[in-house]
Amino acid sequence: MKNSFLFLTPILFLFLSCGNSQTSKTVNNQTVSKGSITQAQSELIFDHTKVFPNNTQLAFAFIENGRVKFYGVEKRNDTIFTIKNRQNAFEIGSITKVFNATLLADFVLENKVQLDNPINPYYDFEFNNGQVITFKTLANHTSGLPRMPSNLDFDIGNQDPFSAYDAEKLKYYLANEMDLSFDEHGEYEYSNLGAGLLGYTLSKIGEKPLNQLFQERIFSKYNMPNSTIGSENVSVFLVQGQSPEGQPVQNWNLASLSGAGDMISTAEDLSEFVMAQFKDENKTLALTRAKTHTMNDTSGIGLGWHIRKGPSGENWIWHNGGTGGYTSCMVMNKDKKNGVIVLSNVSALGDPMIHIDQLCFELMDSL
Template structure:
């Protein structure tokens, strides 16, 4: 009853305080001023966040005409408070796939591979039934591979369900169980397996771990010091992931499928990656945004990125992500140089996670 009263009081309260020439507002205990967020943005954040359990933390980057504003909230005792958390780390889940694709674009520009090349020659064994897969098909989800490999027992009650899916198990799948389901032109079928296989293949070509390639070719290049693979490698505060019920959970380790969703990052780091996309001279990033497959009238896919056509005609480039303890979403408009990043310790294995996507796109509409 006490918590319900606190929540009701928070919804109804609007406290105004004036200092010097600036007016600061507190809406639902969220501080608003010219450097932060608008009333509309605050209301969106509160409406979508109130369903989350206590100890939920959300970090935001709002990018408008290349200018970045950071904002953060945390829910405690049914009340949402403003915090500073742009350097706090979260698992970003499947947003990892766009970094995977960026490595591929790098390799293409260096003539190490071509998008339509087969990955098969980089393995010293034959794939099941001689089936052939290209780099592009892995990057745009048209390979015909399923979402998960058939020899992975994905149990949502297991807090780290990928951790023992090593290179030998991936090899066994490719040799004995791999089945592609697509027509001759290829169809879109979202595949964590495909993205994981792409990262695994790029690691073989680069003769380094995927994390080493990411550090050298992306994180260092774009000044992303708090981005990495592996919770043991995080150099900043790592926000603890939690279940849909608000219980602490383990960090995920995707093992041989690391390229599907293993990166841990911050809104500060990711904002640098997003703003780098606003540079038309960056050929590698531009290559990832080129449409490679049409899904329907409003949706298409590039390399890693999904492309959404808004009713206004704007093209929004986006990806979301989720693990057992975290949910994330990133959307950008490279023409207007706008973008929104939302990172959270909201589990992707529960109903509340849909609010992260809704919040991300809702905030994008305010820019």
């Protein structure tokens, strides 16, 4: 993977292999017991996890036919061990965008906003050159906004590269530097800036900090007590994020762009959110999954969620995420009530992070 404003890799590099001259020395000491994962699944986990540095931890949720089971591994002393970590917290990076879109869908169903409404009226200044942006185009990455704002210096050497990007810098960008690459009927162009701007706007509409809106409207509703925004708010064990070399790194604070990737969660909490997707009566979640833009014959996007055709032609709904110390992936098949969640403290700044996406989708295919 090439480092270009990172923090989510929107395209799955399923055929990319990452070499590691030391992986042959890693020992597989996983426990596979009755009622847990299959031997084939444990071998997939080992094959992908052995490339990671020591002290790497992965937490899994397997959802099959509406039933959940959890599994976890940790690499210590070049050995892969089975551990219990369903309630351990990880940064989930850009999976936050799904929750951002869920909040938007809530507001739409309450007639607070409409998807095709512009966000401009919620600001007391004119956007640069009178450009207009709608809620839907922010949620499905068709606004024409770039991946990152031009007045943010994303330095991968900075362990917390977003923390100084406050509301004043965001407003300055909107008023003076914003330049859309196309109009509201444009093509897909993944934008962390767009998602961050959506979250910031929703916070203005809700008249509360984004974390409070998430807590009141999402976390409490979907039984996610150990999810939050901000490492200082975590109430359970927070797994230490790592650099690509396996050194401890600082947790990220996305400041005014919080809605793009600031959430911290657990495999247990996220499994509750996926299980809620299987309930047909939930109109909010159904709205987020409805396709709003087609990218090609096999891929599209709803609100926040990406959509791709699975091996048998069914829709797989998914998102992944990454920060300086963590990488995650979540995929589900609503019709079969299947899903896989993978959380890790594998840095998204190194090539081995691609193994998290590969592993997530291969495990999904194994269900």
